[in-house]
Amino acid sequence: MTDTIRKTSFLRSARLEQESLTFGVVLLLAVALSVVSPAFLDGNNLASLQTALAPNLIVALGMMTLFMIGRFDLSVGAVMGISGIASAMALEAGMPVPVAFLAGIATGLLIGAFNGLMVARLGINHLIVTLGVLYMTRGVIEVVMSGEKLAGFTSFPPAFNLLGQWEVGGLSGLFLFALLLCIGFEAFLRLTFRGRSLLFLGGNPQAAEATGIRRRSTEFWCFVLSGGLAALAGVLMTARVGMANRYMGEGLEMQIFIACLIGGGSIAGGKGSYAGALAGVLFVTLLTNAFNLLSVPSEWQAVVIGAVLVLVVVVDGIMVLRKSGRPWSSILGPFPNRLSA
Amino acid sequence: MMSQQLEQITPVRRFRFGGARGFGSNVLPLALVTAAVAVFLAATQPNFATASNLNSVLFGVSIEFLAIIGFTYVMVMREIDLSVGSVFALTGMLTGTLLVADWPFWPAALVALGVAALIGFINGFLVVRFNINSLMLTIGTMLLVRGLANVLANSLGGQTYPRAFRQFARTDLFDIRITIVVMVVAVLAAWVFQRQSALFRKMCFIGENVRSAVLHGIRVGRIKILAFVLSSVTAGIAGIFTASRITHADTQMGMGLEFVMVTAAIIGGASLYGGRGDLRGSALGLLLLALVLNGMIMFDIEPVFQQFVIGALLIATVAFDTVLNRRAK
Numbered sequence: 001m002t003d004t005i006r007k008t009s010f011l012r013s014a015r016l017e018q019e020s021l022t023f024g025v026v027l028l029l030a031v032a033l034s035v036v037s038p039a040f041l042d043g044n045n046l047a048s049l050q051t052a053l054a055p056n057l058i059v060a061l062g063m064m065t066l067f068m069i070g071r072f073d074l075s076v077g078a079v080m081g082i083s084g085i086a087s088a089m090a091l092e093a094g095m096p097v098p099v100a101f102l103a104g105i106a107t108g109l110l111i112g113a114f115n116g117l118m119v120a121r122l123g124i125n126h127l128i129v130t131l132g133v134l135y136m137t138r139g140v141i142e143v144v145m146s147g148e149k150l151a152g153f154t155s156f157p158p159a160f161n162l163l164g165q166w167e168v169g170g171l172s173g174l175f176l177f178a179l180l181l182c183i184g185f186e187a188f189l190r191l192t193f194r195g196r197s198l199l200f201l202g203g204n205p206q207a208a209e210a211t212g213i214r215r216r217s218t219e220f221w222c223f224v225l226s227g228g229l230a231a232l233a234g235v236l237m238t239a240r241v242g243m244a245n246r247y248m249g250e251g252l253e254m255q256i257f258i259a260c261l262i263g264g265g266s267i268a269g270g271k272g273s274y275a276g277a278l279a280g281v282l283f284v285t286l287l288t289n290a291f292n293l294l295s296v297p298s299e300w301q302a303v304v305i306g307a308v309l310v311l312v313v314v315v316d317g318i319m320v321l322r323k324s325g326r327p328w329s330s331i332l333g334p335f336p337n338r339l340s341a
Numbered sequence: 342m343m344s345q346q347l348e349q350i351t352p353v354r355r356f357r358f359g360g361a362r363g364f365g366s367n368v369l370p371l372a373l374v375t376a377a378v379a380v381f382l383a384a385t386q387p388n389f390a391t392a393s394n395l396n397s398v399l400f401g402v403s404i405e406f407l408a409i410i411g412f413t414y415v416m417v418m419r420e421i422d423l424s425v426g427s428v429f430a431l432t433g434m435l436t437g438t439l440l441v442a443d444w445p446f447w448p449a450a451l452v453a454l455g456v457a458a459l460i461g462f463i464n465g466f467l468v469v470r471f472n473i474n475s476l477m478l479t480i481g482t483m484l485l486v487r488g489l490a491n492v493l494a495n496s497l498g499g500q501t502y503p504r505a506f507r508q509f510a511r512t513d514l515f516d517i518r519i520t521i522v523v524m525v526v527a528v529l530a531a532w533v534f535q536r537q538s539a540l541f542r543k544m545c546f547i548g549e550n551v552r553s554a555v556l557h558g559i560r561v562g563r564i565k566i567l568a569f570v571l572s573s574v575t576a577g578i579a580g581i582f583t584a585s586r587i588t589h590a591d592t593q594m595g596m597g598l599e600f601v602m603v604t605a606a607i608i609g610g611a612s613l614y615g616g617r618g619d620l621r622g623s624a625l626g627l628l629l630l631a632l633v634l635n636g637m638i639m640f641d642i643e644p645v646f647q648q649f650v651i652g653a654l655l656i657a658t659v660a661f662d663t664v665l666n667r668r669a670k
Contacts, residue, residue, distance in 0.1 A: 124663045128613070134661070143646055201425035267477055297492075306488055309480065
């Protein structure tokens with residue numbers, strides 16, 4: 001009788017199975033990279049890795065929150081770009097640094113609120129809304145920047161640049177900040193009722209609403225959060241690289257999207273953790289770094305990213321089918337069960 | 342006896358084509374709106390009603406129309422194919438690349454269309470077999486295929502295609518561009534197809550309720566894969582015409598085409614929630630969008646603003662679709 005009571009492993013009970021798998025892959029990738037390319041462990045490369053990781057992680061925290069409730073936001077890349085530009089324009093107009101910082105964040109919050117309003121109040125498909133907003137925002141960026149040089153705004157007061165360039169013990173301050181933020185979010189997710197209710201809402205919306213969780217307002221605030229975090233990443237990156245141009249954040253949404261899927265999120269909702277977001281972002285950033293170190297042409301990078309996305313979506317689909325109790329033979333065999341098509 | 346049977350059938354038809362059902366499901370109002378926009382532009386802008394301007398607008402619409410044929414029918418079944426823009430670019434560039442490598446035209450075009458069909462089959466197969474959300478999957482194939490198209494574009498390095506191919510899109514039939522003739526014929530054929538064929542009714546049924554369609558013995562998987570293949574192939578044909586029209590490999594080719602298609606299809610009566618769609622409406626939707634963009638150029642509105650307008654129109658039409666769809670239920 002004793003063998004029927006099996007102790008669940010820690011990873012399973014903490015729901016960190018896929019996250020730990022991704023961490024394992026990341027470690028393997030890192031080891032492989034350091035063997036293949038000696039430049040990987042170079043100080044410069046490690047520093048640039050940290051700079052690349054920090055904004056991606058900040059954006060991924062917002063995206064992962066949306067993934068948990070079964071939504072996503074494709075406008076994050078454009079929001080990052082436009083909030084950096086908003087800060088830069090505020091500085092150009094002679095405003096003090098804190099005001100410029102807030103101007104950037106407010107832009108992101110506003111766009112997030114628009115997304116949230118459209119999705120939560122009007123009930124429009126979130127993909128279409130955020131895609132439309134992506135287009136509109138990129139259009140606005142083009143209009144705003146049409147008179148500027150290709151490099152965009154470049155002269156900032158040193159106090160603003162310091163926002164992105166401070167360091168603690170040789171580590172990039174931005175990177176540490178993003179890590180702290182990630183730990184804070186993870187604690188929120190695991191220790192508070194609101195955090196748990198996010199996963200509940202994504203896993204079973206009807207049941208969650210029946211127990212009194214307010215779906216619409218949660219959705220709305222999650223979109224606002226995602227917009228705000230994307231703006232934060234955008235402003236900090238603008239401060240870090242010292243310029244705001246039309247190219248910032250282009251194609252970022254897909255990278256973050258893939259990172260969240262790989263890190264344990266599911267487009268169906270009800271799954272995911274912020275530790276997973278960290279693992280996914282590490283994976284995607286290392287992959288991009290590997291492309292650069294091995295000097296893979298950029299068009300092949302798009303091919304690989306697309307292939308990874310297809311693979312992840314297919315695996316996600318298979319996992320969902322498994323969860324609904326279909327045997328492997330029916331999923332992969334030559335004669336799938338037609339009734340569940 | 343005959344007339345009795347006919348009377349029994351008519352109410353069903355009226356239910357589908359009666360016009361009161363949803364945004365744009367009646368083509369006539371949309372045609373009136375399009376005509377009104379055209380009349381407005383003609384009245385305010387002397388450059389609009391010239392033969393060359395009208396011809397170039399129609400030519401552009403007719404090429405995009407080729408790509409929307411399959412796309413509309415994919416949407417009828419509550420799926421979506423966002424890879425059309427990339428497939429469009431890849432097929433055109435692949436044809437161009439093969440022609441630059443001294444292939445004859447027809448084999449080159451057929452190989453390129455074969456590749457397009459393969460991509461469509463992969464899309465459809467994965468969606469059907471693993472029950473994947475087609476939005477997600479086709480975003481992945483969109484990136485992947487776009488990357489492949491850019492590989493080809495870079496290998497061509499801005500080379501122009503052979504002269505014979507550049508002339509191809511300018512082929513005339515009865516003194517009109519052949520694609521415009523094809524568009525008119527296809528719209529008429531679609532009219533018949535949507536009225537008469539059981540296949541279209543099955544597609545609508547699948548879009549309304551997949552489970553019930555499966556239980557009634559409709560081969561859902563087969564029809565869906567067929568539609569995805571059709572969508573890729575028609576996008577590919579449009580891509581070949583476009584490649585011939587723009588005469589060289591351009592990495593911007595077909596960028597954002599998929600969102601123009603979604604917007605046009607929804608304006609034309611399709612719905613993200615499936616079960617509806619009309620190729621005649623989609624054609625009018627494309628024409629309306631083309632007229633609006635053409636009008637913006639006439640009124641000297643900054644071209645970079647077009648992106649904004651397309652995004653706003655996308656959200657507006659989908660919002661309309663969603664609100665009306667909710668009311669219908």
